[in-house]
Amino acid sequence: MEILNDSSPKRSLNNVKVGEDVRIFDFVNAYHCEIGDRSKVGTFVEIQKGATIGKDCKISSHTFICEGVKIGDGVFVGHNVSFINDLYPRAVNADGSMQTDADWHVETTEIGNRVSIGTSATILGGIKIGDNAIIGAGSVVTKDVPANVIVKGNPAKVSRYINE
Amino acid sequence: MEILNDSSPKRSLNNVKVGEDVRIFDFVNAYHCEIGDRSKVGTFVEIQKGATIGKDCKISSHTFICEGVKIGDGVFVGHNVSFINDLYPRAVNADGSMQTDADWHVETTEIGNRVSIGTSATILGGIKIGDNAIIGAGSVVTKDVPANVIVKGNPAKVSRYINE
């Protein structure tokens, strides 16, 4: 893999490890993360340190991928999707001091292969989504999602099973 | 109408057809689309090829307008609104190859005149929204919305009728 660093006006890429034929569009902020072969990253996307994206993925515009997220191969992530890695985020500690990396535990989120995450979905921290699952647009995913199901709603519930 | 091309640091405008007195703010990505007289486009907005926006519209920040969306005149589109043009988006085909434009059918969405779409609303593909309708903030619109109604919720349901 190749390491990208790009601080030109429309990119803020810092130590981004990319495979072959990766395409990154304008106005992207990504750092210390990994993006597999042929994957595409849309405009206004942020990808944080330690996040990994597999091969043949589409990460659509306005999406936020945080530390602790591991995305499989062939995954579609819609527009305006947000991941979370902290169940009870706070800006400050009980003593009023600002929280730092030392003050929280990063929850890990694992997205299987060929998953499709609909536009505007929100995926809470510590979630596993199984292969081929489809997350409906606007869903708030608060529990693990098994493989081969469609979930939707807030909170997201199983809507039907995929027979393929 | 005039054709805008602008690749200065804060704009990525490629073949954007604009009417008179159109205002486009910073950090906007728009290509092969059309924006009518006096309409305004906020920061962090993406407008895709083939989308059309009427006259006297406000497109607020962080909003995503995709291919297949046709917006009437005098429409308010709130912040962080997302449109969709694909009912079952996938990154890859069954054989594992990445999908291209040839692999999906673009659903068409039509927004009537003087519609108001609240902040953070998500509008699924293939939807028609009638004139004067109001879409509540945070709604997920999964069905057509008639003229002169207010809808809200996930999924959005009719909340009341507008008597004007």
Added chain:
Amino acid sequence: MEILNDSSPKRSLNNVKVGEDVRIFDFVNAYHCEIGDRSKVGTFVEIQKGATIGKDCKISSHTFICEGVKIGDGVFVGHNVSFINDLYPRAVNADGSMQTDADWHVETTEIGNRVSIGTSATILGGIKIGDNAIIGAGSVVTKDVPANVIVKGNPAKVSRYINE
């Protein structure tokens, strides 16, 4: 406090009053607003005129803070959070003319100290959120939230009380 003006490629800061040790990341659009000591503002954030943010706050990426919003000290605002200041936004008046500042009343939103607003939450206009409250990810907040409670859902309802 110091006044920041910065029109370099990755910033659009116009008359931003900041306290000590404020950090503002790339691709931020902020104007005629105030940000207190040690607060951080993430990428792809817009902060409008007249908004005030207290000390020791974290404003995460993709968030929109509008005119009329007053945020206390030690507040965590997640990613992709949107505030609202207009209950019935319209692009045009009844006579078809575009609305201007003179055509609407800005609703005021007040966020107490040490509040935590989860990712993708939407906060309607005219809302008060009490100290220490937690707003769940993906919530749509349509009513005032008392101090020391957790709310979630669309519309957001009290989920439990915080005993600290």
